[in-house]
Amino acid sequence: MTRIDVGSVLRHSANVPFSDLVTRPTGAAVRKCIQTELAALSEGDVALLDFSQIGMMDYSCADEVVAKLLLALSAQDAHAGYIVFHGITDAHLEAIEVVLDHHGLALVVQFADGGARLVGAVTDDERAIWESVYTRGASTPSSTPAVGLSDSADPARILESLLQRRLLRHDGVAYAPLGPVQ
Amino acid sequence: MTAVITVPPSLDDLTFESVLDQLSHHPADAKVIIDARHSTFATPYGLTAMLTLAQTRAEKAEFLPPENPDTVSYWARSGFFRYAQELFDVRGNVPRPRSSGESDVLLEMTPVTKSDDVHGVVERIQERAASILLNKLHLESRATMGFAMTLSEACQNIVEHAGRGGWVMVQAYNYRKRLGGRFVVVIAVCDAGVGFRSSLESGQRRPLSDRWDDAVALEAAVVNGVSRYGDPGRGQGLKGIRGYVHRWEGKFSVRSGTARIALIPNWEDDVPRREGLAYFPGAQLQIIIPEKVSAAA
Numbered sequence: 001m002t003r004i005d006v007g008s009v010l011r012h013s014a015n016v017p018f019s020d021l022v023t024r025p026t027g028a029a030v031r032k033c034i035q036t037e038l039a040a041l042s043e044g045d046v047a048l049l050d051f052s053q054i055g056m057m058d059y060s061c062a063d064e065v066v067a068k069l070l071l072a073l074s075a076q077d078a079h080a081g082y083i084v085f086h087g088i089t090d091a092h093l094e095a096i097e098v099v100l101d102h103h104g105l106a107l108v109v110q111f112a113d114g115g116a117r118l119v120g121a122v123t124d125d126e127r128a129i130w131e132s133v134y135t136r137g138a139s140t141p142s143s144t145p146a147v148g149l150s151d152s153a154d155p156a157r158i159l160e161s162l163l164q165r166r167l168l169r170h171d172g173v174a175y176a177p178l179g180p181v182q
Numbered sequence: 183m184t185a186v187i188t189v190p191p192s193l194d195d196l197t198f199e200s201v202l203d204q205l206s207h208h209p210a211d212a213k214v215i216i217d218a219r220h221s222t223f224a225t226p227y228g229l230t231a232m233l234t235l236a237q238t239r240a241e242k243a244e245f246l247p248p249e250n251p252d253t254v255s256y257w258a259r260s261g262f263f264r265y266a267q268e269l270f271d272v273r274g275n276v277p278r279p280r281s282s283g284e285s286d287v288l289l290e291m292t293p294v295t296k297s298d299d300v301h302g303v304v305e306r307i308q309e310r311a312a313s314i315l316l317n318k319l320h321l322e323s324r325a326t327m328g329f330a331m332t333l334s335e336a337c338q339n340i341v342e343h344a345g346r347g348g349w350v351m352v353q354a355y356n357y358r359k360r361l362g363g364r365f366v367v368v369i370a371v372c373d374a375g376v377g378f379r380s381s382l383e384s385g386q387r388r389p390l391s392d393r394w395d396d397a398v399a400l401e402a403a404v405v406n407g408v409s410r411y412g413d414p415g416r417g418q419g420l421k422g423i424r425g426y427v428h429r430w431e432g433k434f435s436v437r438s439g440t441a442r443i444a445l446i447p448n449w450e451d452d453v454p455r456r457e458g459l460a461y462f463p464g465a466q467l468q469i470i471i472p473e474k475v476s477a478a479a
Contacts, residue, residue: 016298016301018301018304018305020301020304020305020308020330022300022301022304022331022334022338023297023300023301023334023338023341024297024338024342025297026297026301055308056304056308056327056330056331057331058304058330058331058334058335058338058419058422059331059335059418059419059421059422060334060335060338060418060419063415063416063418064415067415068415090324090327091324091327094324094327094328094331095331095422098418098421098422098425099415099418102414102415102418103414103415
């Protein structure tokens with residue numbers, strides 16, 4: 001897994017001597033630098049975006065860095081890589097959740113102990129299936145338990161949607177977590 | 183003939199309108215004297231708006247500072263005269279600003295013209311704001327991060343939309359006029375730039391309605407999140423400010439052109455929308471976050 005230190009990117013790409021991710025021009029500079037690094041990944045690689053050295057993040061920067069990265073990643077012609085977010089704190093989450101909700105996006109936060117959390121605009125069924133995959137490991141529609149799903153839930157469709165949104169990845173014909181099984 | 187514009191004894195966002203009403207009779211190239219000799223109180227909004235007023239005058243205005251020594255000392259501490267002396271012909275001597283570790287001026291008058299200025303403002307405000315919000319306003323710790331975000335977005339409004347520089351000031355004070363003397367933190371961000379209506383027009387973002395004026399433009403931008411940029415991610419800054427202010431039962435007002443709209447909490451009896459005000463260019467934002475009620479009781 002490739003690790004990208006967003007704090008380091010901030011200092012070097014935006015030439016800013018502070019640790020706060022604020023303003024759109026700063027966010028755009030940071031995003032472009034991250035996108036350059038992501039472009040070097042091999043197909044299917046997972047990049048870990050590490051926000052540990054970032055103080056606060058405003059809405060504009062959350063939109064420029066987080067939302068636009070995810071939007072680019074989910075585009076039809078996108079490079080087939082994946083991103084997990086690390087070092088996200090409540091201080092970042094307020095802005096991130098607002099922009100994710102605004103764009104209908106979601107992301108995976110990975111904690112230092114390997115645990116993970118799905119953040120953003122997802123339905124209860126999507127969250128239940130995502131958590132199931134993160135708990136059980138690589139899953140197929142037929143092996144995904146229907147426990148906790150609504151009557152109308154279609155596991156095959158939901159798994160494919162989570163894959164398209166880069167919240168799960170392919171492992172052969174199965175759907176797998178982006179990080180370790182919990 | 184030189185006109186005298188009288189600054190009210192208490193200069194805040196509402197009484198500043200009387201200054202604009204008086205000025206509306208005099209073109210920008212007319213000689214005027216801004217008479218603040220009898221002012222004894224000014225909010226951050228009053229002070230920042232006064233500087234932007236100076237920017238709108240083609241003929242440099244004279245400025246008569248407050249006579250009350252405490253008042254003029256506070257205006258000096260706020261950083262007002264540092265900029266006023268360039269923008270006005272300030273009459274008489276004004277005190278040099280003295281630094282005070284105990285001051286409740288969280289952020290003295292600070293110019294905002296470019297993105298880097300916003301970084302500086304956010305960096306400087308965080309530690310002091312955290313202390314005031316936690317210890318005097320008795321808010322939860324997560325309020326401090328939202329406060330810096332709110333300040334950042336308010337300042338970015340100048341950088342992204344105004345087309346010219348403005349000022350920001352942040353202060354904590356005892357709000358005697360309302361709230362029975364509870365503490366508040368006030369953010370004022372004022373510019374004399376293009377204003378909301380022209381900003382939306384420049385991006386072809388006027389709503390599809392026959393009515394189009396400053397009030398409609400403010401409502402589109404502040405309430406509906408319309409931005410002059412077509413980027414679907416735009417407009418979230420003001421939305422975020424509204425959310426933060428609502429969560430902490432604060433007040434948020436924006437004036438632009440001839441209109442003003444406000445998010446009014448229960449403790450305030452202001453009106454949500456004012457129209458037909460004296461024209462004043464740019465945008466003037468004020469955010470008030472009050473001390474938590476339960477802790478004050």
